[in-house]
Amino acid sequence: MPAPHTTLIACPECDLLLREIPLPPGRSACCHCCGATLYRNLPDSVNRSLALTLAAAILYLIANSFPILGINLQGNGNAVTLLQAVHDLWNQDMPLVSSLTFVTAIFVPALELCLMLYLLLPLYRGHLLPGTSQVMRLLQVIKPWGMIEVFMLGILVSLVKLVQDFKIIPGVALWSFGGLTLLLAALASSFNPRDVWSHLDVKQRREGV
Amino acid sequence: MDWPGRSAAGQGFCSCHVCGLVSKLEQDDLAARCPRCTTRLHFRKPDSLHRCWAFLIAAYILYIPANLMIMMETGTLISYRKDTILSGVIHLWHNGNPGIAVIVFIASILVPLFKLVVLTLLLVSVRRGSTWGIKHRILLYRIVELVGRWSMLDIFVVTLLAALVQIQSFATVRAGTGAIAFGAVVVLTMFAAMEFDPRLMWDPLRKEREL
Numbered sequence: 001m002p003a004p005h006t007t008l009i010a011c012p013e014c015d016l017l018l019r020e021i022p023l024p025p026g027r028s029a030c031c032h033c034c035g036a037t038l039y040r041n042l043p044d045s046v047n048r049s050l051a052l053t054l055a056a057a058i059l060y061l062i063a064n065s066f067p068i069l070g071i072n073l074q075g076n077g078n079a080v081t082l083l084q085a086v087h088d089l090w091n092q093d094m095p096l097v098s099s100l101t102f103v104t105a106i107f108v109p110a111l112e113l114c115l116m117l118y119l120l121l122p123l124y125r126g127h128l129l130p131g132t133s134q135v136m137r138l139l140q141v142i143k144p145w146g147m148i149e150v151f152m153l154g155i156l157v158s159l160v161k162l163v164q165d166f167k168i169i170p171g172v173a174l175w176s177f178g179g180l181t182l183l184l185a186a187l188a189s190s191f192n193p194r195d196v197w198s199h200l201d202v203k204q205r206r207e208g209v
Numbered sequence: 210m211d212w213p214g215r216s217a218a219g220q221g222f223c224s225c226h227v228c229g230l231v232s233k234l235e236q237d238d239l240a241a242r243c244p245r246c247t248t249r250l251h252f253r254k255p256d257s258l259h260r261c262w263a264f265l266i267a268a269y270i271l272y273i274p275a276n277l278m279i280m281m282e283t284g285t286l287i288s289y290r291k292d293t294i295l296s297g298v299i300h301l302w303h304n305g306n307p308g309i310a311v312i313v314f315i316a317s318i319l320v321p322l323f324k325l326v327v328l329t330l331l332l333v334s335v336r337r338g339s340t341w342g343i344k345h346r347i348l349l350y351r352i353v354e355l356v357g358r359w360s361m362l363d364i365f366v367v368t369l370l371a372a373l374v375q376i377q378s379f380a381t382v383r384a385g386t387g388a389i390a391f392g393a394v395v396v397l398t399m400f401a402a403m404e405f406d407p408r409l410m411w412d413p414l415r416k417e418r419e420l
Contacts, residue, residue: 002232002250006230008217009229010217010222010224010229014213014411017216017220068369069373074379077376080373085373088372094371094384094388097364100361100396101368133227133248136228140227147361153312153362154368155365157366158370161301161309164304
């Protein structure tokens with residue numbers, strides 16, 4: 001069994017061994033060898049992250065239930081939600097491209113929000129549910145594949161391409177995706193994984209593991 | 210460049226890549242697990258270079274059809290176009306959207322090419338045990354990590370347009386086979402960047418100093 005050292009940290013990018021120092025609120029520690037950010041002291045992180053996650057979950061539901069864009073040409077029109085767009089592309093014999101959009105713009109963001117709620121709701125009351133470390137690992141694995149902000153840019157590029165030939169009707173989901181992009185960015189900068197790990201340490205010590 | 214300090218691995222310490230806890234590890238044994246979160250511990254990502262090369266070579270191969278095959282077919286009452294990535298960008302540029310054309314050019318052409326070239330450069334430099342320009346190489350690695358996801362832009366645009374523009378006999382848009390190859394290139398280069406272990410770039414530098 002490897003012996004843990006609670007006062008040491010290693011830089012994830014250059015593996016420099018460093019001694020952990022306490023930080024004033026709002027500050028971050030950087031590696032003096034390669035400049036990578038090692039950890040941050042985020043005040044009130046759990047409350048803020050939970051509020052942002054709940055708000056993002058509501059916007060996510062709105063963004064996926066209403067049309068993103070509608071187009072109109074001489075009285076003929078069409079409007080699609082994101083799920084319909086994925087479904088239509090699947091029916092056009094493009095299952096791979098359609099799956100890629102489904103995973104990165106629908107499935108992963110939803111999974112991420114669910115996992116965050118699983119962590120943060122109990123943490124708000126000061127305890128943790130079983131399987132916390134597995135959830136943290138899963139969050140780390142899926143993080144790069146959630147691409148709401150890229151999808152938002154995709155909507156804007158599509159808008160510009162369509163605007164020459166069609167009359168555009170912006171949908172409710174267009175604004176929701178915009179809001180969701182901002183909320184997820186705020187969530188990424190307010191959530192502190194170290195809070196979860198330190199709670200887990202306390203829990204394991206209490207249970208005598 | 211100041212003295213880069215001693216690595217954790219050089220002193221027998223291993224940090225968990227999930228929770229960051231540092232543990233004392235006698236040797237790199239496959240059974241060692243993090244005492245806090247039970248993730249497998251290893252001093253460096255296992256087979257980092259081989260896996261990175263594998264994904265990268267696959268991405269290089271698919272990069273050719275991704276650029277040569279049709280990304281999107283657009284049909285209206287008066288015209289019918291088949292666009293590859295590049296011709297789509299040129300079409301945007303000439304149709305009075307230079308700003309958007311530049312964004313699409315960067316995300317769909319520049320970024321994938323940049324990732325392929327930079328990852329190859331980093332892999333070769335690690336293989337040769339190079340100590341040259343570490344600051345620049347670290348910067349390149351960070352940029353690759355940061356911009357990789359934005360290449361997915363064109364996939365989203367194709368999805369939206371192909372679903373939206375289906376107005377009977379007036380206008381239709383279809384996704385082309387190039388979109389499959391392009392999506393695969395984005396995914397493969399992202400995997401390649403994830404498999405690369407930046408700590409390998411520092412190891413030769415520290416070995417040199419310690420001798």
